Every structure is written in C-alpha cells, then in structure tokens.
Amino acid sequence: MSSTVVSPARLGKKSIGALGVLALSLGALQTVVEPALPLLQRELGISPAQGALVANALLVTGAVIAPVAGKLGDRYGGRRVLVWLMALVSAGGLLAAVAPNLPMLLLGQVLQGVMVGALPLSFILVRRHLSTGESQAAIGVVVALFTGGGMVGTLIAGPIASALSWHGMFAVPTIVIIATTVLVIRWMPPDPPALSQDRIDWPGVALLSATLLVFMLALAVVPGSGLPPLAIGAVVVVVAALATGWVLVERRTASPMVDLRxxxxxxxxxxxxxxxxxxxxxxxxxxxxxxxxxxxxxxxxxxxxxxxxxxxxxxxxxxxxxxxxxxxxxxxxxxxxxxxxxxxxxxxxxxxxxxxxxxxxxxxxxxxxxxxxxxxxxxxxxxxxxxxxxxxxxxxxxxxxxxxxxxxxxxxxxxxxxxxxxxxxxxxxxxxxxxxxxxxxxxxxxxxxxxxxxxxxxx
Missing domain, CATH: 1.20.1250.20 (MFS general substrate transporter like domains)
Known part of the structure; x- marks a missing residue:
C-alpha cells in the first residue's frame, strides 16, 4: 500500500476550537436521554425495558460504526468522512426532535449513534496536522470536551424539557452540531487521503460490524430476558463464529480492513x-x-x-x-x-x-x-x-x-x-x-x- 507524502497545513486555533465545540455538542446530545428516561417513558407510554432500548440504541450503533469510520477516514481523509457522519447525526437529532412515537425516536437514536465515529476522525485530523507531542495533548483535549459535553447534556436535559418539552432536548444540541459542522468545513484544512489501488475490504467491514452488532445487542437484551441457557449459548456461538470468520477474512485479504499485524x-x-x-x-x-x-x-x-x-x-x-x-x-x-x-x-x-x-x-x-x-x-x-x-x-x-x-x-x-x-x-x-x-x-x-x-x- 502506498500513500502520498504531503505536508498538510497546521491546525489553527479556529480549527481546533471548531473540533472542540463539535465534541462538546456531540457529548451533550449523547447523554440527554439518560436523566430523561422516566419522562420519555411517561410521555410515550413505553415500558422500562423499551426505555432501556432507547438508551442502548445509540451505544450499539456507535460500537458498530467506529471502526468503519476510522478506516474510511484513513482512506478518504478525516475531514471529509467527519462531515458525512455529522450529516447523519444531524438527521438523527432532528428526527428525534420531532418524533411522535417510539419507532421514530429509536431511528433517530440509531442515526445519532454514528457520532462515536467522530472521535477517531478527530484523532486522524490532529495526527496529520500536528506534531507527535502536540497530537497527544490535542487528543486529550478533544476527549475531555466530549466527556464534558456528556456532563452538559445531563445538566441541561431537565431544564430544556421543562421549558420546551422533551423534543427540545434533542433539538438544541443538534442545532449546535449543524452550526459547528459548517465551521469545520470552513476552517478545517483538508487532510490528504491515503492513495491506494487496493479496494476497500467490504467483507471485513460487514463481518466486523455484524460481530459487534450481535455482541452489543446481546449485552443489551439477553440479561434479564429469561432466555434458556441453550439460547444464550447459541448467541455466544454466533458471536464467536462471526469473529472467527472476520479474522480468517482479514488474514487472507490483500488489503484488510484491519491489518492484524x-x-x-x-x-x-x-x-x-x-x-x-x-x-x-x-x-x-x-x-x-x-x-x-x-x-x-x-x-x-x-x-x-x-x-x-x-x-x-x-x-x-x-x-x-x-x-x-x-x-x-x-x-x-x-x-x-x-x-x-x-x-x-x-x-x-x-x-x-x-x-x-x-x-x-x-x-x-x-x-x-x-x-x-x-x-x-x-x-x-x-x-x-x-x-x-x-x-x-x-x-x-x-x-x-x-x-x-x-x-x-x-x-x-x-x-x-x-x-x-x-x-x-x-x-x-x-x-x-x-x-x-x-x-x-x-x-x-x-x-x-x-x-x-x-x-x-x-x-
């Protein structure tokens, strides 16, 4: 695999600031559901189990999309893929903001879950535009702001729901994400993608995504479900089979999604x-x-x-x-x-x-x-x-x-x-x-x- 060696422009304060605000608003959107679950259960007339599904939908999607986003960012450039993901997150946030029922809210949460892929994409950008030492410090700041955004989401969920309704909990952070994405497009210098004649390892992408999806769904659904031991064992076998298949594909593919070396x-x-x-x-x-x-x-x-x-x-x-x-x-x-x-x-x-x-x-x-x-x-x-x-x-x-x-x-x-x-x-x-x-x-x-x-x- 060959890649171009281009000296990308250094990140300025505006670029880093835009990434930081984006991480903050994503963290807020991620956590507004946690303190509001009892409210959502009452408003939508859903059970606690269905409420837990709302909370877990974003986590499941995030686990599946993160490695795919990281690989695409390595291939096509972190800035470009980050903008694609933010379009999906924004669509999910707006969908949740107008959701009249549980299915639409779940769909909104699933789309919002791709936000987890923003972290590795941010790491690609700081790695390509800053020195090694500066990259380590910048990565810490981005993760800190994402975590801090989670704290903000927990604190603002109640007041916004009281002032605007529970729909506003999703609308306000989403509006900030849309505005910040525009700033990222304007201020973030493009990072040169790795040029390669190799095709993307779509079988590897599919198998890894399926492995993570089944595993995360099992963690969210199986405990407390009352399933017999044989059914639980079958889930374990499915996860192990998918993981084994992924490893075999990656070892035999000329350009694997994950280089196992x-x-x-x-x-x-x-x-x-x-x-x-x-x-x-x-x-x-x-x-x-x-x-x-x-x-x-x-x-x-x-x-x-x-x-x-x-x-x-x-x-x-x-x-x-x-x-x-x-x-x-x-x-x-x-x-x-x-x-x-x-x-x-x-x-x-x-x-x-x-x-x-x-x-x-x-x-x-x-x-x-x-x-x-x-x-x-x-x-x-x-x-x-x-x-x-x-x-x-x-x-x-x-x-x-x-x-x-x-x-x-x-x-x-x-x-x-x-x-x-x-x-x-x-x-x-x-x-x-x-x-x-x-x-x-x-x-x-x-x-x-x-x-x-x-x-x-x-x-």
Whole structure:
C-alpha cells in the first residue's frame, strides 16, 4: 500500500476550537436521554425495558460504526468522512426532535449513534496536522470536551424539557452540531487521503460490524430476558463464529480492513487489553454508585431521587472531563504505561476501601471523583499513545478499535454489576454492593498484572 507524502497545513486555533465545540455538542446530545428516561417513558407510554432500548440504541450503533469510520477516514481523509457522519447525526437529532412515537425516536437514536465515529476522525485530523507531542495533548483535549459535553447534556436535559418539552432536548444540541459542522468545513484544512489501488475490504467491514452488532445487542437484551441457557449459548456461538470468520477474512485479504499485524505489535495489543480492564471496572462503578444512592436498605443506601443523584455524580463527571485532558498531557510527558499504573493503583485502592466505607454520601462522591479521574486519564493516555505509535495512515482504525474497546468494556462492566445486584432480589442487599466494589477493584488491579507481564513492551 502506498500513500502520498504531503505536508498538510497546521491546525489553527479556529480549527481546533471548531473540533472542540463539535465534541462538546456531540457529548451533550449523547447523554440527554439518560436523566430523561422516566419522562420519555411517561410521555410515550413505553415500558422500562423499551426505555432501556432507547438508551442502548445509540451505544450499539456507535460500537458498530467506529471502526468503519476510522478506516474510511484513513482512506478518504478525516475531514471529509467527519462531515458525512455529522450529516447523519444531524438527521438523527432532528428526527428525534420531532418524533411522535417510539419507532421514530429509536431511528433517530440509531442515526445519532454514528457520532462515536467522530472521535477517531478527530484523532486522524490532529495526527496529520500536528506534531507527535502536540497530537497527544490535542487528543486529550478533544476527549475531555466530549466527556464534558456528556456532563452538559445531563445538566441541561431537565431544564430544556421543562421549558420546551422533551423534543427540545434533542433539538438544541443538534442545532449546535449543524452550526459547528459548517465551521469545520470552513476552517478545517483538508487532510490528504491515503492513495491506494487496493479496494476497500467490504467483507471485513460487514463481518466486523455484524460481530459487534450481535455482541452489543446481546449485552443489551439477553440479561434479564429469561432466555434458556441453550439460547444464550447459541448467541455466544454466533458471536464467536462471526469473529472467527472476520479474522480468517482479514488474514487472507490483500488489503484488510484491519491489518492484524498491527494487533500483533506489543504496544498496540497491550493498549487494547489495558483499556478493556480499565473500562470494565469503570462500567461497574458507573452502574453501582447510582443504584446505591437510590436504594434504601437496613443501614445502607440513601433513597435519593434523580435530581439528587445527578448532583452527587456531578463532581465525578467534572473529574472525568478534566482527567481526559490531563491524560493526553501525561502520556506526552511520562508515557501511557506510567499513567495506567498510577490510575490502576488509585482505582483498586479506592474500590476496595469503598467495600467497607459506604455509609456516608461523601464517601461515594469521593470514590466517584477518584475512579473517574483515574479511568479517564488512563484510557486517554492509551488513546494518545496508540495514535502516535502507529503509522499515520492507520491512526483512524487503530484509535477507533480502542474506542470500541471502551464501549464494550463499559457495557460489559455494567452488565456484570447488574447481574450481581439482581442476584440478591428486587432490593439489592448490601453484600451485593460490597461484592461489586471488590470485583471492580480486582478488575482494575488486573491492569497492573498486564503491565507487569508486558514489561519491556511500550504501551
């Protein structure tokens, strides 16, 4: 595969600012549904299970589209593909803003889910227009603003719904996205695509997309569905068969979607494994803490309402947004492995302590701040390190697979935590929360074992 070697124009402040605002507004659109699910269930007359489907539709689409977007960005240029995706996101946001029923709202959420592909495309742009050190810092800022946008979405959902109706929750961020996309078109210099005579590996695209789609749908639907073990086993077999088929296709294709030799490089492979452990632990915390705030048991829990829970979680959301920018800078100065080690130690110690110290709200708030900061810094450091460790033409696919790993890890962690709580009945027992915190801490500590075992291979 050959590529042109062109010296692209450097990104100016306007270009970086446009990318940042776009990331912020995308993060806001992504999270407006979370605090508004009870409202949507009442307004649309849908069940909690259908409400969960609304929340998961965007996540499922995001996991499927991210690697495809990254590969297309590597091939045709990040700016061009980013604009294509933003057109789909805008259409989805506007559709959700006028949706009269559940099917149309779900379709809007599915279209909005392609926003996850914006992250690897942004990484392509900063990688091609900035130096290595500047790219790592810029990636941290973009991820931080995306995370910060999620915090903004959580906070504005209620006020906008009260002032305009729930449709306005989707309309306002979408309008900002449309306006910012126009600025990206105007201010962002085009990045030269990688010229190649090879065809796009569409069978590989289809198989990877199908594998992720079935896996994410299984995570969203199978737990609590009451399916017999044989049916669940069949789902596992289907996922394994699709994944195996994808690997076989990639190994035999002259121009694969994912060059599996890239996954064989220790630095890249270790980044995926470490990201997985970090995000599984993080996903468990994301699920457990709101549940403990909401429950009222004999000597445990706080019986907090939605607004109060949001306020309790706000410091952690702020810490997560700050940590993303810190992670990129720290990766530049100390290296991703050092950031991961510190984050894993902090997370494991915090969660093991939380297993015995969880009878005051401030203890949970502090635990959320520490774990959110550690997880955000660690995963962003790995993203920044990977983006600058691979060939420039592979930046999109390498980072998009890391984004997918983050999505899968968080979803899997939440499902594990939900299973632990669900096993103790309708009202989770205190012992179930204790077990959950211990397991999450041990998963975080597993990252230390990975670092130890892979010493000498830079992550």
């Amino acid at each position: 890239m996954l064989a490089v220790p630095a890249t492979r270790n980044a995926y494994v470490l990201t997985f452990f970090i995000t599984v632990s993080s996903g468990m915390v994301l699920f457990l803490l709101p549940q403990l705030f909401a429950v009222r048991g004999d000597g445990y829990g706080f019986a907090a309402g939605t607004t109060t829970i949001g306020l309790f979680l706000l410091p952690g959301a702020i810490a997560g947004a700050v940590s993303d920018s810190v992670g990129g800078i720290a990766a530049r100065r100390f290296g991703p492995r050092a950031v991961v080690v510190v984050g894993a130690v902090v997370t494991a110690a915090t969660l093991i302590s939380l297993a015995s110290l969880h009878d005051e709200a401030w203890q949970l708030v502090l635990a959320k701040v520490l774990t959110a900061f550690a997880a955000g810094a660690g995963t962003t450091a790995l993203l920044a390190g990977t983006a600058t460790a691979v060939e420039a033409r592979d930046t999109g696919i390498a980072t998009s697979l890391l984004v997918v790993t983050r999505v899968i890890g968080v979803a899997l962690g939440a499902q594990v935590a939900g299973a632990l709580l669900g096993a103790s009945g309708d009202r989770p027992a205190e012992s179930a929360f204790v077990t959950g915190f211990v397991v999450a801490g041990l998963v975080a500590a597993s990252a230390l074992l990975v670092v130890r075992m892979t010493r000498g291979a830079q992550a």
